[in-house]
Amino acid sequence: MTAVRLVPHKALRTPFCEMAGIDYPVVQTGMGWVADARLTAATSSAGGLGIVGASTMNLTEMTAAIDQVLSLTDLPFGVNLRSDAPDVYERAKVMIDRGVKVASFALAPTEKLIKSFKDAGLLCVPSIGARRHAEKVVGWGADAVIVQGSEAGGHTGGVATSILIPQVIEAINVPVIAAGGFRDGRGLVAALAYGAQGVAMGTRFLVTKESPVPDQVKQVYLEARPEDTVLTDRIDGHSHRVLRTPFIDRMIAGGGGVRDLLLAMSSAVNLKRTTGMSLIDMVRQALAARRQHNYNLRQAVMAANTPMLLRKTMVDGEVEHGIISGGQVSGLITDAPSVEELILSVIREANMTLESLQA
Template sequence: MTALQTRLTELTGVRYPIVQTGMGWVSGPELTSATANAGGLGILASGTLSHEQMRAGIAAIKDRTELPFGVNLVGSAPDVEERAKTLIAERVAVASFALAPQERVFRLLKDAGIVVIPSIGARRHAEKVAAWGADAVLVQGAEGGGHTGAVPTSLLLPQVVDAVDIPVIAAGGYFDGRGLVAAMAYGAEGIAMGTRFLLTSDSTVPEHVKQRYLQAGVDGTVVTDQIDGVPQRVLRTPVVQQLVSEGRGPRALVRSLRSAVALQREVGSSWPSVIRQGLEMRRQRSLTWGQLMMAANTPMMIRTGMVEGNIELGSLASGQVTGLIEDLPSCRELIERIMAEAELTLGRLAG
């Protein structure tokens, strides 16, 4: 293999070691298939879809590409095992997880020959899922958008690479070929990008929302737990500034209850299943009851911003890297540019 053909490309069957992350309300069939057709690993986000919507999304991707792609599942979802069986029936190449499911779901997918790639934010989590048989892990550092930890990618990545012997994918702060080479120098076998793929012409995010991202500087994001009780990185929008200043109180509780009702209707879940998922999230992520009550805020606020295009009321998950992005290429243009930059960088380092 050449330097830019790695265990990740061999494992997943894609041409380039570049992953488009599963972003709720963003990573739909259009973006996922465009990434796959460009040679990367596209991931369909299913956490904000009903089971039937997920099935329809997989069919829509297959109509657009014959190349490998993945589906992101929520490990705490009550129907995660049924969804896993759908991935098996549909012969999806990769199953990724924002939160690791129970070990039996891992085994179910692996026994069917599906590549399992959980996302982790700490060395101990990587060691745990590697022991379960994960095929690779995606490591997101603090620079990444959405829910994130406090350790920068440059510190977390080598820690995880040294701890496990499976392919490690680096996420958080990547947008170009130089970053790909830097990640590989640390021992990663590929990079994953969310914000950079959100800001492409293939993304279905409204154009005026994309322009808001392009206008942001490297200091244009903030990490806050005032949206759903768990730290996440978002753009500094009016509603986020208001939430940060207000803190938690009766108004936050009312907003959370409204979000929970809206989310339940959107994905077609029954209230017992919503409650079961919440309790599982609380167990896996050690949430307080207050954090659990706020959990539905994020998906509905992201929907308001990313789907409805309401910047004033929605939240816009974003990595710090948004301050370095200046254009909206197609997925193909983006990936080809990254690979060309990586080749040039390797050539320069060689001499």
């Protein structure tokens, strides 16, 4: 794959670009079920940093995805992991052996995990949603952090990007990549003005040509308004931003019928097959959610099955009975360009914005 390059304004050549070996300070995040090898390779080929979403892949699938990225590009890319995966050190070995550049994490990594990646020369870039988490992972050796505000799609905290970014930048001394609500060059310049060294985008990359998400699901994002998402902990016990659908409204209300429960139970079997998570792990997770949030049985089962409910939309295209994780920025996304067109338009607009501010 060869891609066109623009000359970025010098303000866009941040130390993070140097560190990660990329041309532009634009990261495509490791979204489960979405960030496959093709999307990742397209991003890295276009000068950004692509990250494989391996939190919903088993070890064999993750290895195949890494090999596929390597066959498509020789530019740097990352892999996003669940740090609580039972085989996380086997996964780390595969990443190290294959020369993956960046380790990204869906849940805060342990100090030991960070050390094993760093000892092998990988960059550790956890995603965090609160200042104290940033301080903790930086204390353990993280090389940079993706700081994600409440506008973001997927699991995220309650503090807005515009508040969280300056708060974290004042507290730590490694590069901060801003996430939550970004889609264009003006947003990139705003992030740099806050002191960030780049932006990481999830929802924007989900609605691109290379994204594997079925067209009817992309259409839901294209039609959404900014007020059509909701941040709720009623899905799996952790605050999660999703597009609002009748299914989500039923979950939030705590109602829902036998049909929803059966759907959640049948997906449990698939989750076990896909992630290698044991039935005991799932029951434990369901019971914890039930205790912590006073959930009824249906809600508890749903909580343990969130990854499979996400799969229903992102892979099977079933909008009616699945979860559509997405940021508020969905409301501002009106097209599905190729990844290269997207990245070039972000850089072109950032260049123009910086020049006009200077003028």
